[in-house]
Amino acid sequence: DVKVTQSSRYLVKRTGEKVFLECVQDMDHENMFWYRQDPGLGLRLIYFSYDVKMKEKGDIPEGYSVSREKKERFSLILESASTNQTSMYLCASSWQGGFGGYTFGSGTRLTVV
Amino acid sequence: AQTVTQSQPEMSVQEAETVTLSCTYDTSESDYYLFWYKQPPSRQMILVIRQEAYKQQNATENRFSVNFQKAAKSFSLKISDSQLGDAAMYFCAYWGSARQLTFGSGTQLTVLP
Numbered sequence: 001d002v003k004v005t006q007s008s009r010y011l012v013k014r015t016g017e018k019v020f021l022e023c024v025q026d027m028d029h030e031n032m033f034w035y036r037q038d039p040g041l042g043l044r045l046i047y048f049s050y051d052v053k054m055k056e057k058g059d060i061p062e063g064y065s066v067s068r069e070k071k072e073r074f075s076l077i078l079e080s081a082s083t084n085q086t087s088m089y090l091c092a093s094s095w096q097g098g099f100g101g102y103t104f105g106s107g108t109r110l111t112v113v
Numbered sequence: 114a115q116t117v118t119q120s121q122p123e124m125s126v127q128e129a130e131t132v133t134l135s136c137t138y139d140t141s142e143s144d145y146y147l148f149w150y151k152q153p154p155s156r157q158m159i160l161v162i163r164q165e166a167y168k169q170q171n172a173t174e175n176r177f178s179v180n181f182q183k184a185a186k187s188f189s190l191k192i193s194d195s196q197l198g199d200a201a202m203y204f205c206a207y208w209g210s211a212r213q214l215t216f217g218s219g220t221q222l223t224v225l226p
Contacts, residue, residue, distance in 0.1 A: 033213070040122070042204060043216040050212075058213070090158065092214075100146045100208030104158035 003027075006091050006105035013112050019078040021108050023091030029103070030096040032074035034058075034066065037088040037107070046089075049074055050096070081112045115140045115207050119217035126195045127225050133180075134190045134220045136205030145209035147181065147188045152219075153201040161203070164188065192222075200224045 007022035035043040045058030047066040092102040126132035
């Protein structure tokens, strides 16, 4: 069964901490994505990557960075966590010609206190 | 930029009945894909159905079908013979030349026994 695995289901961090959210896929997909999900706003794209060591900003990149050192792993980094980054974070992957058919992880619910 | 609008934050349906979820989108592109994704309480996003804009025929997947009106930029999802397991958040999404999914704000579907 193909999978996108997010390392934590729930996470509580303090304001100002550096936070790492990890995502690993086992499908050899080229494309990987990080979304943020908030009630009434749907999913908003933070960053995405079409290849190793490649990254592109999405719609809401402020306060975030990413790292993709290996094809299967895409990390989202909150450089200095703030309370307005409390949210659900979803990772997804697709093959290069996936035309929107993404495979999603189960999400990390992050609370910043 | 493309936008996707879901005007029904919540819907409910009686078990075994039919329900239609609405979605409209805004784009100047002629070639694109539209999706409905389902997010049950487990949080795992699942692809329900996909429609290619160049195809006039409406997509169907078992009890799920769409009404795609390209000129009106409308893409509704019909669920027939609703089951308790259909209860979830449903997201409409657009995929075009930017090669990223843009999501609507979601519709929470409740299925009443």
